[in-house]
Amino acid sequence: MSLLSVRDLTVKFAMRDQTVTALDQISFDLGKGERLGIVGESGAGKSITGFSLMNLLSRPGFIDSGSIQFEGEEIAGLPDRKMRSIRGNRMAMIFQDPMVTLNPVLTIGQQMVETLQAHRRLSRADAEQIAIMKLREVYIPSPEERLAQYPHELSGGMRQRIIIAMALLLEPQLIIADEPTTALDVTIQADIMELLLELCTSNMVGLILITHDLGVVSQMTERTLVMYAGRIIEAGKTREIINDPQHPYTQGLINALPQQTLPGHRLKQIPGNMPGLAAIPTGCAFNPRCPYAVDHCRSTRPETVSYASVEVACHEVNRLHNTVLEDESA
Amino acid sequence: MSSMVDTGEPTRLQRIWQSNMAYSFRRNPVAVVSLVIFLIIAVMSLLAPVIAPFDPYDPASIDIMNSEYPPAWVEGSEPEFILGTDDQGRDLWSTILYGTRLSLIIGLCAVGLQAFLGISIGLIAGYIGGRLDNILMRLADIQLSFSTLMVAIIFLAVTQAMFGSETFNQYAIFFLIAVIGVAEWPQYARTVRATVLAEKRKEYVDSARVLGFGAGRIMVRHILPNSLSPIFVISTVQVANAIISEASLSFLGLGMPPSQPSLGSLISSGFDYIFSGSWWITAIPGVVLVVLVLVINLLGDWMRDVLNPKLYKG
Amino acid sequence: MLAYLVKRLFQAIAVMLAISLIGFAIQDNLGDPLRELVGQSVSEETRQQLRDELGLNDSFFTQYLRFLGNAVQGDLGTSYFFKEPAVDVILKKLPATLELVFGATLIIVGLSVPLGVYTAIKPNHVLAKVIMGASIVGISIPVFLTAILMIYVFSVEYQWLPSYGRGDVVHVFGYWDTNFASLDGWSHILLPSIALASIMLPLFVRLIRAEMMEVLQSEYVKYAKAKGIHPFRIYFVHALKNTLLPVITVGGVQIGTMVAYTILTETVFQWPGMGFMFLEAVNRVDTPLIVAYLIVVGFIFVVTNTIVDLIYGLVNPTVNLARMGA
Numbered sequence: 001m002s003l004l005s006v007r008d009l010t011v012k013f014a015m016r017d018q019t020v021t022a023l024d025q026i027s028f029d030l031g032k033g034e035r036l037g038i039v040g041e042s043g044a045g046k047s048i049t050g051f052s053l054m055n056l057l058s059r060p061g062f063i064d065s066g067s068i069q070f071e072g073e074e075i076a077g078l079p080d081r082k083m084r085s086i087r088g089n090r091m092a093m094i095f096q097d098p099m100v101t102l103n104p105v106l107t108i109g110q111q112m113v114e115t116l117q118a119h120r121r122l123s124r125a126d127a128e129q130i131a132i133m134k135l136r137e138v139y140i141p142s143p144e145e146r147l148a149q150y151p152h153e154l155s156g157g158m159r160q161r162i163i164i165a166m167a168l169l170l171e172p173q174l175i176i177a178d179e180p181t182t183a184l185d186v187t188i189q190a191d192i193m194e195l196l197l198e199l200c201t202s203n204m205v206g207l208i209l210i211t212h213d214l215g216v217v218s219q220m221t222e223r224t225l226v227m228y229a230g231r232i233i234e235a236g237k238t239r240e241i242i243n244d245p246q247h248p249y250t251q252g253l254i255n256a257l258p259q260q261t262l263p264g265h266r267l268k269q270i271p272g273n274m275p276g277l278a279a280i281p282t283g284c285a286f287n288p289r290c291p292y293a294v295d296h297c298r299s300t301r302p303e304t305v306s307y308a309s310v311e312v313a314c315h316e317v318n319r320l321h322n323t324v325l326e327d328e329s330a
Numbered sequence: 331m332s333s334m335v336d337t338g339e340p341t342r343l344q345r346i347w348q349s350n351m352a353y354s355f356r357r358n359p360v361a362v363v364s365l366v367i368f369l370i371i372a373v374m375s376l377l378a379p380v381i382a383p384f385d386p387y388d389p390a391s392i393d394i395m396n397s398e399y400p401p402a403w404v405e406g407s408e409p410e411f412i413l414g415t416d417d418q419g420r421d422l423w424s425t426i427l428y429g430t431r432l433s434l435i436i437g438l439c440a441v442g443l444q445a446f447l448g449i450s451i452g453l454i455a456g457y458i459g460g461r462l463d464n465i466l467m468r469l470a471d472i473q474l475s476f477s478t479l480m481v482a483i484i485f486l487a488v489t490q491a492m493f494g495s496e497t498f499n500q501y502a503i504f505f506l507i508a509v510i511g512v513a514e515w516p517q518y519a520r521t522v523r524a525t526v527l528a529e530k531r532k533e534y535v536d537s538a539r540v541l542g543f544g545a546g547r548i549m550v551r552h553i554l555p556n557s558l559s560p561i562f563v564i565s566t567v568q569v570a571n572a573i574i575s576e577a578s579l580s581f582l583g584l585g586m587p588p589s590q591p592s593l594g595s596l597i598s599s600g601f602d603y604i605f606s607g608s609w610w611i612t613a614i615p616g617v618v619l620v621v622l623v624l625v626i627n628l629l630g631d632w633m634r635d636v637l638n639p640k641l642y643k644g
Numbered sequence: 645m646l647a648y649l650v651k652r653l654f655q656a657i658a659v660m661l662a663i664s665l666i667g668f669a670i671q672d673n674l675g676d677p678l679r680e681l682v683g684q685s686v687s688e689e690t691r692q693q694l695r696d697e698l699g700l701n702d703s704f705f706t707q708y709l710r711f712l713g714n715a716v717q718g719d720l721g722t723s724y725f726f727k728e729p730a731v732d733v734i735l736k737k738l739p740a741t742l743e744l745v746f747g748a749t750l751i752i753v754g755l756s757v758p759l760g761v762y763t764a765i766k767p768n769h770v771l772a773k774v775i776m777g778a779s780i781v782g783i784s785i786p787v788f789l790t791a792i793l794m795i796y797v798f799s800v801e802y803q804w805l806p807s808y809g810r811g812d813v814v815h816v817f818g819y820w821d822t823n824f825a826s827l828d829g830w831s832h833i834l835l836p837s838i839a840l841a842s843i844m845l846p847l848f849v850r851l852i853r854a855e856m857m858e859v860l861q862s863e864y865v866k867y868a869k870a871k872g873i874h875p876f877r878i879y880f881v882h883a884l885k886n887t888l889l890p891v892i893t894v895g896g897v898q899i900g901t902m903v904a905y906t907i908l909t910e911t912v913f914q915w916p917g918m919g920f921m922f923l924e925a926v927n928r929v930d931t932p933l934i935v936a937y938l939i940v941v942g943f944i945f946v947v948t949n950t951i952v953d954l955i956y957g958l959v960n961p962t963v964n965l966a967r968m969g970a
Contacts, residue, residue, distance in 0.1 A: 088871035
């Protein structure tokens with residue numbers, strides 16, 4: 001039995017005079033202790049995926065249809081009271097910017113103890129002991145003193161470690177990390193990622209890592225979803241996707257990486273921008289930016305097909321692959 | 331939302347006017363009704379000398395024998411006086427028209443003065459910065475910590491005692507505008523200063539400076555337009571507050587005299603007769619005052635929702 | 645911490661000096677103390693002599709220093725009308741005003757927090773819309789009109805509650821008689837307190853609602869939800885504490901405004917407090933009393949503002965009082 005199984009999840013936003021689709025029939029699975037990356041540009045629907053798994057979409061967003069099974073239990077549309085016992089307990093979340101994630105007027109100790117007490121019958125002293133233990137696991141120096149401190153007294157890196165410790169407090173099955181290092185200094189980004197990887201593997205915790213950084217995904221995850229305009233356009237083993245991307249968009253993403261460019265040459269950017277949710281093109285959403293687009297791509301939505309050991313949503317994947325092969329042999 | 335605050339093109343205001351503002355206005359019946367009522371009150375009161383059947387400032391047209399007639403729909407009324415008469419025998423309808431005119435003029439002029447002082451000081455403090463900025467903002471803090479009404483009461487009380495009632499009454503309207511106008515400048519100054527500080531860092535101000543435009547031109551042409559939405563929102567609320575302040579001061583006998591009553595002084599003179607049953611002298615001007623202030627506040631609320639400015643919070 | 649206190653104290657003293665200067669300038673220009681003392685039937689020669697004796701011919705600055713010296717010792721001159729030290733006259737009236745302010749504050753604090761929080765949590769509920777509608781009507785009715793309306797309804801029409809005065813008060817100590825110890829006292833203070841609260845209450849409801857709604861949008865509230873914290877704890881611990889910080893600052897400013905509104909309320913209800921006394925003093929051109937009122941009210945403003953700033957510093961962990969003093 002997989003840990004998480006998402007089927008045809010559709011999320012919509014009710015705007016002033018129309019309803020836009022933010023997630024379009026997303027399906028994926030996550031095994032116990034498996035690490036999954038979700039990649040895409042901002043606005044592709046990565047964060048919305050994370051929040052809908054927690055059932056924390058804020059107005060005007062809502063889950064329109066589809067199912068989310070977590071440890072065999074259907075949690076899409078679960079009443080808030082029941083969902084609350086899952087959040088922070090069996091499924092934890094790490095937010096993007098540690099500078100604004102912790103409440104400025106409560107001490108670290110108060111915020112850790114309340115999380116424990118929300119899910120377990122524990123005395124304050126016992127809860128504090130667990131908190132100290134977890135702070136030690138994320139290599140926070142002198143954790144006893146940290147409990148009495150307020151967030152503003154700590155650095156960003158330290159705060160993100162504390163947030164990771166909080167995510168681990170109740171030994172969850174799944175951690176959703178939404179760009180956990182984007183707001184941090186480059187120098188400590190690698191440390192935090194390494195820590196997250198270490199803790200997930202040693203505790204057998206499933207991880208969904210939301211990021212726009214393919215490099216991070218390749219180091220951290222076993223499987224990857226590539227999202228574009230609210231759809232999954234390519235999914236498969238991370239290694240396969242990095243080494244042999246099938247969708248033109250994924251290829252573009254990988255070609256745009258600085259490592260793929262010779263010194264002195266320009267970075268190969270994908271031309272154009274991702275469409276807004278209110279103006280998604282018909283057919284394949286990527287068609288206006290795609291160098292291989294043909295008439296068919298502009299009129300019909302591509303279905304997901306298995307191709308070369310990944311799942312990909314592209315009409316022309318066959319032709320594409322052959323062209324690439326021809327290019328290489330030539 | 332951010333695009334509304336960030337972009338600095340001159341067409342920004344036009345664009346808001348054409349799209350968002352007009353759209354939300356049409357969609358908001360409360361705003362439409364408020365504006366209509368406000369315009370009716372404003373136009374009628376400004377046309378008071380034309381509309382009013384009597385001239386309440388002309389002693390010859392007033393007969394004390396006509397005092398305390400009730401409104402037309404109450405028994406014992408005199409058909410000549412639709413809303414009845416006050417304690418001095420003046421036609422209440424005419425007196426209210428003139429009184430509303432006074433209240434509106436004082437409110438608008440006082441807010442004009444506030445805006446002028448506050449915007450100038452805010453621009454200077456924000457643009458020049460340093461010690462001057464420090465001193466001006468400290469002054470604004472202190473000024474704000476003393477309530478306007480308190481300052482106005484003491485200022486007007488002392489002025490009245492100093493000049494004597496007769497001279498004071500003659501110039502009361504100017505004293506009122508001056509004191510309400512001066513006391514509230516920090517509201518504008520803080521908001522404008524905050525915008526200036528935010529805009530000063532942006533490139534276009536630098537490039538304007540490099541091009542050799544003077545400070546005055548940069549402030550008026552480039553920075554001021556970006557503070558317009560908060561200024562609009564503040565101004566609406568301030569007009570409502572100024573009208574309430576004026577009414578309160580006049581009620582205390584520190585504003586417009588009974589011979590040239592504003593809505594506040596009219597309510598005040600009626601208050602003495604409320605126990606004897608002549609409720610209309612207080613109630614009708616009271617209703618007019620509340621409706622006037624209410625529609626302005628409702629418009630302000632709507633404007634705040636639409637423009638959604640970052641207002642200075644202290 | 646100490647450095648901050650000292651700095652605050654100096655600031656307060658500077659403001660008090662400015663107020664005393666204004667007070668003295670008023671005293672110097674308003675009315676003639678000589679006429680009040682001896683009447684008009686005295687020859688010009690004796691007048692000059694008296695002026696010299698009283699120091700009225702000294703320079704403005706010397707006179708101001710003398711005024712200041714007396715003021716520090718609690719002597720603000722003698723009321724022309726009451727023939728008593730002005731400070732005593734005010735201190736006798738002070739408890740009535742303070743009790744009125746206290747009554748209004750109870751109403752404001754007791755109602756604004758639950759109403760503000762409720763309208764922020766359930767912004768689309770009918771009841772919240774009714775509260776918000778009532779609040780905008782509330783801030784549009786001047787205090788004196790609310791007072792008159794209540795007198796008309798409860799005192800004139802139905803005669804349930806008295807319309808003027810303090811009624812039976814119970815002596816506590818010194819000049820302090822209280823309204824809160826007898827039923828008659830309660831019935832007298834009820835309407836004036838509501839009237840005084842009537843414009844501040846909607847203001848605070850709206851302020852708390854706006855702040856709370858902003859806080860509820862914040863990342864840390866979202867994060868608290870993601871941790872599975874109970875909504876009550878999120879509203880009343882996570883959000884409310886952050887909401888009240890700016891409210892405390894505004895509250896400090898509003899205390900000053902409330903003192904001004906006591907003048908209006910006391911006038912309508914003929915409440916024997918400082919505000920009512922002040923207006924009478926203005927009508928009688930009782931200069932020492934006017935000046936004494938100005939200084940006492942200024943003192944109340946400065947003290948409450950300083951206290952509010954200190955409370956803010958103590959409640960808000962991100963404000964470091966020790967560092968602010970440096």
